[in-house]
Amino acid sequence: MWDRIKDQAKGLQQQAQGARGAGGHGRPGAGSPGGSGSRAQLVSALKSQLTSLKTELKSGAYRDASMAMCALVAAADGHVDPAERQHVESLILHNDVLQNFPSEQLRQRFNKHVDQLAFDFPQGKAEALQEIAKAAKKPTEARAVVQTGFVVAGADGYVAPAEEQVLREACQVLGLSAQEFGL
Numbered sequence: 631m632w633d634r635i636k637d638q639a640k641g642l643q644q645q646a647q648g649a650r651g652a653g654g655h656g657r658p659g660a661g662s663p664g665g666s667g668s669r670a671q672l673v674s675a676l677k678s679q680l681t682s683l684k685t686e687l688k689s690g691a692y693r694d695a696s697m698a699m700c701a702l703v704a705a706a707d708g709h710v711d712p713a714e715r716q717h718v719e720s721l722i723l724h725n726d727v728l729q730n731f732p733s734e735q736l737r738q739r740f741n742k743h744v745d746q747l748a749f750d751f752p753q754g755k756a757e758a759l760q761e762i763a764k765a766a767k768k769p770t771e772a773r774a775v776v777q778t779g780f781v782v783a784g785a786d787g788y789v790a791p792a793e794e795q796v797l798r799e800a801c802q803v804l805g806l807s808a809q810e811f812g813l
Contacts, residue, residue: 689768691764692768697743725781727778
């Protein structure tokens with residue numbers, strides 16, 4: 631099953647790369663009408679893949695790594711304004727897969743990482759990446775952490791370059807190829 635999902639993501643990734651090659655590396659859709667749709671399709675496919683794995687994603691390592699990933703995506707540009715923080719928290723609490731966990735646990739872990747990132751971004755980033763790295767032991771969970779980050783990053787229809795960078799860094803600490811996710 632994972633191979634089928636991976637093949638589907640690769641196909642969408644190739645579509646996204648083709649659209650990016652035609653339209654440049656700016657905001658998707660800015661240079662090419664297909665860019666935004668391809669990225670949106672990739673985010674949608676990743677969200678579906680996560681949902682299909684819901685019963686497997688119940689470990690504390692996945693929960694903690696996902697909250698660190700969400701905080702890192704939210705703070706990717708070096709700061710998180712209150713509206714963005716509230717928006718990402720809402721995405722987390724309404725995410726089908728993350729409903730495996732008590733909402734207060736998710737909120738507490740997410741806010742802890744956001745607070746650390748806001749106080750000292752380099753140190754908070756290092757701590758978030760350490761938390762993310764703990765999911766590397768289980769490849770399904772490791773991929774799901776990146777997928778969760780990608781879904782949160784793409785929720786507004788646009789994955790910013792700073793968000794792509796933190797997703798690449800997460801792939802690196804998890805021992806995954808960033809290319810697998812179109813990064």
